[in-house]
Amino acid sequence: MNRTGRRPPRGTALLAVLSLLCGWLALRPAGPGTAVARADRPLWTPDRLPALLAEAQGTVDLGRAVDQLLSVAGVRSCLAVYEGDRPVLVRHPDDALTPASTQKILLATAALAVLGPDFRFETKLVSDAPPRDGAVGRLWLVGAGDPTLATPEYIAWLKSKPRYELRQSTPLGDLVDGMVSAGVRTVAGGITGDDSRYDRQRSVPTWKPVYVAENEVGPLSALVVNEGFTRFEPPEQRAPDPAVHAAGELTRLAGTAGVAVAGPPASGPAPAGAVTVARVRSAPLADILAGMLRESDNTAAELVTKELGVARAHDGSTAAGTRAVTDALAAAGLPTAGLRLGDGSGLETTNRASCTLLADVLRRPDPPAGPRFADLLAVAGRTGTLALRLNNTPLDGKLRAKTGSLDGVAGLAGYLDGRRALSFALLANGSLSDAAGRLLEDRLVALLAAYPGPQPRL
Numbered sequence: 001m002n003r004t005g006r007r008p009p010r011g012t013a014l015l016a017v018l019s020l021l022c023g024w025l026a027l028r029p030a031g032p033g034t035a036v037a038r039a040d041r042p043l044w045t046p047d048r049l050p051a052l053l054a055e056a057q058g059t060v061d062l063g064r065a066v067d068q069l070l071s072v073a074g075v076r077s078c079l080a081v082y083e084g085d086r087p088v089l090v091r092h093p094d095d096a097l098t099p100a101s102t103q104k105i106l107l108a109t110a111a112l113a114v115l116g117p118d119f120r121f122e123t124k125l126v127s128d129a130p131p132r133d134g135a136v137g138r139l140w141l142v143g144a145g146d147p148t149l150a151t152p153e154y155i156a157w158l159k160s161k162p163r164y165e166l167r168q169s170t171p172l173g174d175l176v177d178g179m180v181s182a183g184v185r186t187v188a189g190g191i192t193g194d195d196s197r198y199d200r201q202r203s204v205p206t207w208k209p210v211y212v213a214e215n216e217v218g219p220l221s222a223l224v225v226n227e228g229f230t231r232f233e234p235p236e237q238r239a240p241d242p243a244v245h246a247a248g249e250l251t252r253l254a255g256t257a258g259v260a261v262a263g264p265p266a267s268g269p270a271p272a273g274a275v276t277v278a279r280v281r282s283a284p285l286a287d288i289l290a291g292m293l294r295e296s297d298n299t300a301a302e303l304v305t306k307e308l309g310v311a312r313a314h315d316g317s318t319a320a321g322t323r324a325v326t327d328a329l330a331a332a333g334l335p336t337a338g339l340r341l342g343d344g345s346g347l348e349t350t351n352r353a354s355c356t357l358l359a360d361v362l363r364r365p366d367p368p369a370g371p372r373f374a375d376l377l378a379v380a381g382r383t384g385t386l387a388l389r390l391n392n393t394p395l396d397g398k399l400r401a402k403t404g405s406l407d408g409v410a411g412l413a414g415y416l417d418g419r420r421a422l423s424f425a426l427l428a429n430g431s432l433s434d435a436a437g438r439l440l441e442d443r444l445v446a447l448l449a450a451y452p453g454p455q456p457r458l
Helices: 010-027 049-070 100-114 152-159 173-181 209-213 242-256 285-295 298-313 318-331 355-362 434-450
Strands: 075-083 086-091 122-127 139-142 191-194 229-231 275-281 399-406 409-417 421-430
Touching: 049 075, 049 086, 049 434, 075 355, 100 285, 100 298, 100 318, 100 355, 100 399, 100 409, 122 173, 139 242, 173 242, 173 275, 191 242, 285 298, 298 318, 355 409, 355 421, 399 434, 409 434, 421 434
Parallel strands: 139 191
Antiparallel strands: 075 086, 075 421, 122 139, 122 275, 399 409, 409 421
């Protein structure tokens, strides 16, 4: 249960008396026979008192309404609400709870700090010798962790879905264009996929098996095409070997462009000193992170995590990546007490984070050369995981947030443009269904949007 003590009714009356007293003290002369010095206009003046008292009452009313909302049997929660740097409402903000996908806010913050907003994944096509008379022996497709590498069919499918329509994909076909531009017409030894940049752990061992069985996340690899799915319409099918799948898709596209590729696709490391035949670069990291946050893309989150491991420790593993995230947050002066990360996406149920940490990340100033963090998040009624939520309501377009949902976990953190511009973080763990969690989040947002005016009925 998450209930705090209620302020007795006489508290509001006492606040009004104190306010009037402060106003009188601010206006009275300094003393007998003493001229009153000119000074800045005091905060407590009679014309300001009605607004100040209304705000104070609005804060009291908001606290009562939120306490009632969060008083759910069997549910622990934390909440931190700010107007700029001013705390409006906090409830158990330092409790470390399971964050679900709101954790991706932490990953994005670390990735921007370590890799930079302009970082791009670069996928290469290499050979052991330059093309000769339009022919090469074997080509290696060398993966660099790009989670957005896609075939034309997958790109078209994404554009047809409201949740994914804004994703910026890296066209696999651009490598075929590069191959043709390099004069390659025949690949005598076939195409081999190289995913040696990261480890070959295809999932996080401590995840619930259902996450893989229900394709909540694709197979993890430094070389994935179409997020590692051979079929992306339900029921989806996972590639047994993502590198072989990627090589196979490139072989298919090359054939349609008139390049003859002999032999089946394979997987294995490229030889040292290989010659680059073609390359394709992803969109800037800031755009990839925007897609990851808007869509709650678990595969992208896990691959970005492994890339952080490479950047900080030359180790493309989940463990190295999560250490890099924690270190980057601590180096930025953020409160990491109680933080525990077992993955990058937030699927791991033993992950822990506090509302204080999430709220502090959201309140950080946007860097001059970086993206505006609010622009990376889903918009209610418009985009990503919020595309079909709160649409055709007064909150349509007013909420930018990262959602989080697991069995018994609900989370929402972001920015709200209501009567006041607020940032907030909410986590709730316990006896919550998905529907109950979403209702809790929507009701909280409605209460915050009305602050400091009269609160809507729950």
